[in-house]
């Protein structure tokens with residue numbers, strides 16, 4: 001084997017090692033994405049959450065987006081509901097909410113505590129704008 005051929009072979013092996021390291025980093029990135037959970041979209045129409053009931057896994061994020069021109073809220077706080085029983089949180093989950101969402105506005109929340117959640121739009125709760133999130 002000439003020196004040139006030996007050098008070429010070594011360089012080839014080094015490139016293959018680099019490729020494998022690159023693949024390893026990709027696998028690590030995708031397991032990180034899994035650990036961070038997926039994102040689930042819920043819309044807000046003129047008078048409803050769409051869909052009104054969603055099931056997600058712990059660690060997943062729900063992003064609500066107001067696709068109507070009417071201001072809405074995403075309210076998981078019984079103290080802000082017209083009827084406190086319209087809002088429910090599993091034990092260990094703290095109340096939270098979006099505040100006012102105008103046309104095109106979004107609000108996201110990552111669910112870490114498993115259980116059943118009930119929430120309302122505080123402006124349209126009485127008109128049936130209520131939703132359920134089940135975290136498994």
Ligand SMILES: [Cu+2]
Pocket residue numbers: 047071072073121122123124125129
């Ligand atoms: Cu509303």
